[in-house]
Each structure stands twice: as C-alpha cells, then as structure tokens.
Amino acid sequence: MDRIKMTTPLVEMDGDEMTRVMWQMIKDELILPFVDLKSEYYDLGLLSRNDTDDQVTVDAANANRKYGVAVKCATITPNRQRMEEYPQLKQMWKSPNATIRSIMDGTVFRAPILISRIRPVVRSWEAPITIARHAYGDIYKAAEMVTDVPGEAKLVFTGDDGSEKSIPVQRVEGPAVWQGQHNLDSSITSFAESCFGYALSTGQDLWFSTKDTISKTYDGRFREIFEKLYEEKYKDEFEKKGITFFYTLIDDAVARVIRSKGGFIWACKNYDGDVMSDMVSTAFGSIAMMTSVLVSPEGNYEYEAAHGTVTRHYYRYLKGEKTSSNPVATIFAWTGALRKRGELDGLTDLSEFADRLEKACFDTMESGIVTRDLTLLMEDTDGVTAVDTETFIKTVRSRI
Numbered sequence: 001m002d003r004i005k006m007t008t009p010l011v012e013m014d015g016d017e018m019t020r021v022m023w024q025m026i027k028d029e030l031i032l033p034f035v036d037l038k039s040e041y042y043d044l045g046l047l048s049r050n051d052t053d054d055q056v057t058v059d060a061a062n063a064n065r066k067y068g069v070a071v072k073c074a075t076i077t078p079n080r081q082r083m084e085e086y087p088q089l090k091q092m093w094k095s096p097n098a099t100i101r102s103i104m105d106g107t108v109f110r111a112p113i114l115i116s117r118i119r120p121v122v123r124s125w126e127a128p129i130t131i132a133r134h135a136y137g138d139i140y141k142a143a144e145m146v147t148d149v150p151g152e153a154k155l156v157f158t159g160d161d162g163s164e165k166s167i168p169v170q171r172v173e174g175p176a177v178w179q180g181q182h183n184l185d186s187s188i189t190s191f192a193e194s195c196f197g198y199a200l201s202t203g204q205d206l207w208f209s210t211k212d213t214i215s216k217t218y219d220g221r222f223r224e225i226f227e228k229l230y231e232e233k234y235k236d237e238f239e240k241k242g243i244t245f246f247y248t249l250i251d252d253a254v255a256r257v258i259r260s261k262g263g264f265i266w267a268c269k270n271y272d273g274d275v276m277s278d279m280v281s282t283a284f285g286s287i288a289m290m291t292s293v294l295v296s297p298e299g300n301y302e303y304e305a306a307h308g309t310v311t312r313h314y315y316r317y318l319k320g321e322k323t324s325s326n327p328v329a330t331i332f333a334w335t336g337a338l339r340k341r342g343e344l345d346g347l348t349d350l351s352e353f354a355d356r357l358e359k360a361c362f363d364t365m366e367s368g369i370v371t372r373d374l375t376l377l378m379e380d381t382d383g384v385t386a387v388d389t390e391t392f393i394k395t396v397r398s399r400i
Contacts, residue, residue: 003033003034003035003036004034004035004036004347004349004350004353005036005347006035006036006037006038006341006345006347006350007038007345007347008038008067008068008341008344008345009038009039009040009067010038010039010040010067010069010070010071010337010338010341011039011040011042011060011063011064011067011069011070011071011302012039012040012041012042012070012071013042013044013060013070013071013072013073013075013302014041014042014043014044014045014073015044015045015072015073015074015075015076015309016045016046016073016074016075016076016309017074017076017309017310017311017314018309018310018311018313018314018317018323018325019073019074019305019307019308019309019310019325019330020045020073020309021314021317022325022327022330022389022393023073023330025327025389025390025393026327026330026331026334026393029393029394029396029397030331030334030357030393030396030397030400031334031338033397034353034400035338035350035353040063040067042056042057042059042060042063043056044056044057044060044072044073044075044096045075045076046075046076046078046082046086046089046093047086047088049075049093049096050086050088050089050090050093053090054093054094054096054099057096057099057100058099058103060100061099061100061103061104062103064100064104064300064302065103065104065296065298065300068299068300068301068344069300069301069302069303069337069340069341069344070300070301070302070303070337071302071303071304071333071334071336071337072100072302072303072304072333073304073305073330073333074304074305074307074308074309074310074330075096075097075309076309077093077094077095077096077097078092078093079092080092097304098135098140100294100302101135101136101294102135102136104294104296104300104302105136105186105187105190105296105297106135106190106194106294106295106296106297106300106302107132107133107134107135107190107191107194107195107198107294107295107296108131108132108133108135108273108277108292108293108294109130109131109132109133109198109265109292109293109294109295110130110131110133110277110280110281110290110291110292110293110306111128111129111130111131111290111291112128112129112280112281112284112285112289112290112291113289113290113291113328113329113332114128114284114285114289115289115362115365115366115374116366117365117366117368117374117378117380117384118284118285118286118289118374118377118378119379120283120284120285121282121283121284122258122283124258124259124260124261125260125261125262125283125284126261126262126263127261127262127263128262128263128284129257129260129262129263129264129266129280129284130198130202130204130264130265130266131265131266131268131273131276131277131280132191132194132195132198132206132265132266132267132268132273133268133270133272133273133274133277134187134188134191134267134268134269134270134273135191135270135294136183136184136187136191136270137181137182137183137184137187137270138181138183138269138270138271139179139181139270139271140270140271141181141182142179142180142181142182143179143180143181144177144178144179144180145177145178146175146176146177146178147172147175147176147177147178148174148175149174150171150172150173150174151171151172152168152169152170152171152172153168153169153170153171153172153176153178154166154167154168154169155167155168155169155180181218183218183221183222185221185225188221188222188225188226189225189229189297190296190297191267192225192226192229192230193229193297194295194296194297195208195226195265195267196229196230196233196234196238196245197295197297197299198265198295199238199243199245199265200234200237200238200241200243202265203241203242203243204243204263204264204265205243205244205245205246205263205264205265206243206244206245206246206264206265206267207245207246207247207248207253207256207264207265207266207267208222208223208226208245208246208247208248208267208268209247209248209249209250209252209253209266209267209268209272210222210223210249210250210269210272211249211250211251212249213249219269222269223247226247226267227247230245250268250272253266254276257280266280277290277306281306285374285377286326286373286374286377287306287307287329288305288307288326288328288329288371288373289326289328289329289374290305290306290307290329291303291305291306291329291332291333291336292304292305292306292329292333293336301336301337301340303332303333303334303336303337303340304333305329305330305332305333306329307329310323310325313325322388322389322390323388323389324371324372324373324386324387324388324389324392325371325389326371326373326374326389327371327389327392327393328361328365328371331357331358331361331393331396332358332361334354334357335354335355335357335358336354338350338351338353338354338357339351339354339355342354356400357396357400360396360397360399360400361396363399364392364395364396364399368383368384368385369384369385369387369391369392369395370384370385370386370387370392371386371387371388371389371392372386
C-alpha cells in the first residue's frame with residue numbers, strides 16, 4: 001500500500017538499553033510500514049553523548065526548536081554505579097532531559113493512559129489527571145554545601161551595576177547543611193504561558209499550587225506571576241471556553257486531588273511536579289502507562305515515555321531471553337509526535353493514523369493481551385494473557 005507522506009521532519013532522539021530495543025521494534029512494526037517517515041535523527045544514547053561531549057543533546061534540542069516536534073526515547077543519566085558500568089565515560093554527564101528542558105524553556109505535561117481492566121487506587125478518579133511540571137530551577141539548580149564550625153550564613157546578591165543585596169539566613173552553633181536555590185521571572189512566565197495554553201487547547205480546568213504561606217517571597221512570586229498573567233491575558237479566553245483557573249496551597253491541592261473525579265491539569269513547581277507525577281501515575285496504575293510531553297511557550301513539542309530505560313530487562317535481553325517490557329508509553333510518544341506533526345502541517349491522514357495506532361493498543365489490552373506488568377495491576381485476570389514485548393507489538397500491528 002502507499003505509505004502516508006510527511007512534509008516536515010520530526011526530530012527523532014534515540015536512547016538507551018531496553019527502551020532503545022523497543023524503539024526499533026516500534027519503528028519496524030508500527031511506523032515504517034505505514035508512514036513514509038521523515039525525521040532528523042539524533043543518537044542520545046549514553047556512549048554517543050560521551051563521544052560528542054554531550055553536544056548531540058544540545059543539537060537535538062535546537063533541532064526541536066527548528067522543526068517544532070520531537071519524539072524522544074528514554075535515556076540514561078549516569079550516576080556512580082553507571083560510571084563503573086561504563087568505564088569509558090569522560091564524566092558523569094547531566095540528564096539529557098534537563099538539558100533539553102533548559103534549552104526549550106518548556107513545561108512537562110504528564111497524563112496516565114487508562115484501560116478499563118485497571119482501576120485507579122483512588123476510587124473516585126474517573127478521568128486522567130495531567131501533571132504540569134515546571135522544568136527549571138529550584139533544587140535542580142541549587143548550590144549546596146556542608147559546614148562544620150559555628151558561624152552565620154548570608155544570602156548575597158551582587159548586581160552587575162555594582163548594587164548589592166544581603167539578608168541573613170541563619171546563625172548555627174555546630175555542623176550544618178546549606179542550600180541556595182533560585183528561579184527566573186522569565187522561566188516562571190514561560191511555565192504559566194505553557195500551562196494556560198495547554199489548558200485552552202485541551203479544554204481542561206487548570207489548578208496551580210505552591211506553599212506561599214511559608215515561602216512568601218519565592219513561592220509568592222510564582223503565584224503573583226500566574227495570577228497577573230491570567231487576569232491580563234487569559235481570563236476572557238478561559239471564560240469563553242467554559243474552563244476555570246484557580247490557585248490553592250499544595251497541601252490543600254493534594255486533598256482536593258484525592259477527592260476529585262480527575263479530568264484537569266495540576267500545575268506544580270519543579271520538585272512538586274516530580275513527586276506528584278509519580279504519585280498520580282502509580283495511583284492510576286503504572287508509570288509504564290503514562291504519556292509525557294514537553295511544551296515550550298513558542299509552541300514546540302517533545303514527546304517521550306515517562307519511565308526509564310528498563311535496565312533489568314535489558315540485561316536479560318542481552319542473554320537472549322524474551323522480556324515482557326511494556327512499550328505502550330513509548331508507542332504513545334510516537335503517536336503524540338505524529339499527531340502533532342499532522343496537525344501543524346495539515347496532514348489529516350497522519351493524525352488519523354496516530355489515532356488508529358492508539359486504538360489498536362487499547363483494543364489489544366482490553367482484549368486481555370498485555371505485558372506481564374499489567375497483569376499484576378488487574379483485579380480480574382480472566383481471559384488475560386501475558387506476552388513478551390515483541391508479541392505485544394506484533395499483535396498491535398495486526399489490529400491497525
């Protein structure tokens with residue numbers, strides 16, 4: 001048959017370990033037979049990043065800014081254990097996700113993929129909850145130190161104009177640990193813009209939470225920027241769309257989320273979003289069943305799976321064993337990118353193909369053919385068959 005044509009490339013970022021293996025399976029079985037794929041390829045595997053001194057990550061992020069749509073495989077962020085596994089590494093390279101987010105100044109939106117056979121732990125939840133995570137600053141760019149003598153710490157800012165601001169932090173009488181973190185008005189504004197824009201595009205209510213009763217200046221700045229931007233730019237659009245925006249404290253938000261039916265966007269600061277996205281995904285079922293998209297204020301998109309590289313399965317795969325790694329989130333990264341490429345380029349058949357591929361996944365899982373991890377989450381396993389990754393992908397293909 002004639003394959004679906006593309007006019008503009010999407011940026012393809014390959015990754016590591018078992019997800020890299022699944023990446024190729026998905027392309028070979030589910031994408032290339034149906035789509036005349038145009039992509040600009042970047043190998044973000046750990047050894048490729050090492051060989052290029054991580055320049056390949058920067059190039060991939062800039063390509064995303066150029067073409068507007070990217071799809072990314074899961075990647076390794078090396079720690080001390082990884083340095084031992086890969087002795088050829090020149091250094092403990094930074095998280096490629098953090099690098100890409102910083103360059104794109106984007107916000108991460110994560111939402112669970114739901115099937116009827118797996119009920120959320122929170123019984124009131126009926127629709128997905130999307131976590132919008134700010135992706136700059138806070139503890140992820142913090143400066144830290146340990147001291148072991150009595151003394152006093154001060155927070156000092158020296159302006160390029162020669163001005164200086166200084167406030168006391170704390171006087172201590174013994175060993176202490178210190179942390180200084182920051183954020184930027186420009187990044188907070190970009191975060192807010194992305195959240196408001198995403199809420200309007202999906203027609204969902206937007207919640208935003210911090211702890212400004214305690215962090216009156218730092219968290220207060222977030223609240224101030226969000227509320228000012230909403231009043232000046234987005235209020236009328238929200239009202240026309242019939243959706244709402246409101247602010248509440250993070251602890252109140254948690255209570256509201258647990259009592260809710262779902263179906264909204266919950267915007268969180270960087271660390272809060274990191275924790276709450278894992279909580280929400282686990283409560284809905286599995287992090288292997290979660291979509292993730294990085295959205296920049298300029299309207300650029302990067303789709304990926306929310307999980308890691310499935311190291312344990314990869315070493316079994318290297319021994320020649322069949323593994324039952326769940327490829328659904330990675331498949332949905334591809335469908336998200338193809339759908340968005342189709343929307344931006346006016347290619348209805350490409351967007352419709354993404355819809356058909358997702359439906360084939362749902363039909364396969366609802367019929368009881370799933371990877372082993374999902375069987376552990378099902379209350380009723382009658383008629384359920386656990387299959388390996390390759391069999392699952394081939395079954396999905398048979399349903400397209």
